[in-house]
Ligand SMILES: Cc1ncc(COP(=O)(O)O)c(C=O)c1O
Ligand SMILES: Cc1ncc(COP(=O)(O)O)c(C=O)c1O
Ligand code: FES
């Protein structure tokens with residue numbers, strides 16, 4: 054059976070070139086601890102610095118502004134909790150959006166339980182944060198604004214540059230969760246006016262379990278983990294050498310291939326979106342049509358439940374994901390779709406398909422071929438559907 | 441030149457069998473995200489559960505009591521901060537020792553800055569915590585005792601079972617940092633009477649960047665990172681699949697080989713200790729001679745400075761580490777040696793050699809051959825030495 | 828699929844039995860799962876106290892569809908009394924079990940059946 058992976062926003066496979074770069078660090082050739090002074094250690098330190106420079110270069114930062122973490126989640130936690138702790142004397146108000154990833158949302162809620170006030174900005178029906186809303190939400194107490202660059206579910210590209218401009222004018226630290234934008238669209242920390250930026254390796258064909266927080270020089274932030282002096286005392290623990298080296302190599306390759314790959318994937322995405330919309334009735338595209346990352350398509354099929362759809366797709370070898378409550382194990386459907394004002398029952402029938410390096414035009418043709426039958430079959434079983 | 445690695449307590453190389461187990465997760469064969477429902481994801485979930493069972497088995501725990509983290513440091517932070525946060529209504533007093541790893545020590549200091557009282561227990565000149573001291577330190581306010589199992593610098597094995605017994609009697613949560621004991625001596629969470637136990641993969645020939653906290657069922661503890669629902673809501677973030685799989689395999693092998701390897705290494709260690717003590721003057725063994733992990737030797741050479749010694753050893757292909765201030769980048773020599781009452785100038789001349797799988801008797805012979813010359817040369821340059 | 832869901836669940840999801848509606852059914856039961864928003868509608872045709880025919884329509888996850896299909900199989904040909912004995916647990920067991928987080932889905936099926944029987948009984952009372 055044909056296998057079509059359309060869940061690249063969940064995770065990506067490690068590229069062979071990335072594995073090659075990691076292998077010496079998974080053998081006894083180069084296993085040193087970069088904090089030690091003898092030869093093994095020095096080799097490790099050098100490799101660590103090179104990886105740092107590669108990641109920095111992908112986002113227009115300086116190497117010493119990159120702090121490796123165990124992933125996007127830890128980077129988000131460090132950004133929010135670390136900034137809150139270091140700046141609470143200045144104020145205890147934080148602004149974020151209602152469509153952030155749980156790594157930001159749940160961290161903001163944790164801070165609320167610890168005496169911080171948090172504004173969760175609404176979004177437009179297309180899933181966009183309005184700059185005016187950010188502006189209105191700012192008070193004298195505001196110490197941090199955190200708005201994601203690209204949303205992981207509906208792929209919307211947020212007005213980060215404009216929000217960053219506002220934050221800078223008001224002297225407020227600005228964080229963006231760029232886990233879904235880095236490597237997929239051009240990201241430059243100076244152009245975007247951000248002070249803090251989270252990225253994750255496994256979304257760009259690097260290994261899982263490693264990510265980083267970019268911290269602009271001079272930004273006041275406390276560590277959230279305590280221990281050794283690694284990562285210039287901002288993130289303790291023996292460095293995940295193979296992971297970091299892999300992340301570095303993945304970042305390097307992503308940077309080289311970005312322009313061409315973005316164009317290619319955008320064409321595939323448009324073919325997918327147009328194909329689904331024209332072949333199937335009662336379907337809507339979620340998220341903005343234009344301000345959208347090249348890799349994301351997210352549909353709601355009326356009268357159909359998301360998990361059933363995913364199961365049916367899986368039986369045809371297609372991997373996708375869904376914002377349905379039945380899939381997530383949580384009680385509510387996607388908070389992102391709900392924040393966009395999409396009714397429960399429509400959100401329930403949503404499917405996200407996210408494209409990546411391995412997808413071809415034939416993959417899209419295949420999806421467009423099997424999707425109508427699958428939807429029709431499920432609708433024929435649905436008590437809500439009667440045509 | 442011969443290369444002799446004697447820093448296994450700092451880190452170990454990944455074993456080939458461990459790499460083999462990891463490889464499918466570093467290729468596009470098995471890259472799924474275990475939280476997703478389609479086939480790739482389910483394969484990942486199964487492998488994750490298997491690794492969890494292997495780690496659990498090494499320490500006599502149940503699989504559902506193992507929570508994977510990014511390493512020993514995060515596990516220690518989770519144990520201390522998580523327990524403090526969940527139990528602060530009961531009391532705000534914590535007992536630990538003065539010879540803990542920085543991951544515990546600095547975390548305890550962080551908690552002190554946040555309103556907790558911390559008792560840092562003294563140790564005997566041999567580097568042992570006294571059970572009576574623990575008993576005396578307990579107050580009605582005590583919510584947590586954290587004492588490491590094996591010390592990373594001097595290899596002393598602490599009376600964990602007895603402290604655990606005490607803690608259980610008094611209804612106090614008991615954590616042990618077992619990063620240096622797991623895989624080296626038998627560890628059983630029930631025999632040791634511990635509620636929480638930290639372990640780290642890269643100390644047992646697994647990959648860096650992964651570890652775990654054992655949490656006894658029913659122990660009150662809050663997460664310290666916030667985000668997705670992974671690790672049964674106690675540790676969010678996409679799982680470090682290759683790392684976890686590697687850790688699992690490393691734990692399995694460590695368990696199988698432990699009895700034989702412990703005997704072998706103990707013989708090598710004794711040869712090393714006896715050899716050094718008999719060949720070189722003005723040298724002392726730091727740490728207890730009997731209650732000592734099979735892999736550790738730690739000497740202080742009077743009139744010699746640790747970093748010079750390490751560099752000289754490195755030039756002979758021998759990797760070791762030191763408790764010297766000059767090595768660590770901090771201003772003070774090892775807090776462990778100082779807590780044992782060893783004077784600054786003696787601590788300064790300390791060298792730790794930690795044995796592992798790759799070491800042979802010939803390695804020890806080599807060290808015993810070159811060490812006397814090195815020490816003699818450095819002493820001949822020392823203004824403190826005059827014989 | 829067989830690792831989240833048993834083979835039986837997948838079989839009933841892929842080839843659901845008795846999908847559809849019964850015109851002028853003796854009884855119709857509809858339940859919604861307030862937890863996830865799913866809906867199941869079950870139709871029964873009763874003759875001489877025996878459930879001669881049964882059909883369902885379900886909007887829901889794999890487990891919801893499979894339990895719906897399974898309950899229709901279990902009930903066909905049974906008397907009303909026997910049908911009333913069928914529990915949510917029995918349906919889940921007949922499917923070789925459901926994942927823990929999916930147990931609430933199986934609550935749809937037997938509930939819908941019992942509601943359909945109730946509807947039938949109410950209708951018969953009114954008729955007599
Ligand atoms: C937008 C966003 N932020 C944060 C994360 C968390 O990253 P990680 O899985 O590396 O912890 C993800 C992915 O899961 C994401 O999509
Ligand atoms: C006793 C002890 N605890 C904790 C740690 C930290 O473990 P990791 O390097 O995996 O963060 C180490 C090793 O560095 C250690 O020796
Ligand atoms: S019916 Fe919604 S989770 Fe199954």
Ligand code: FES
Pocket residue numbers: 765766767
């Ligand atoms: S003399 Fe150089 S750091 Fe000690």
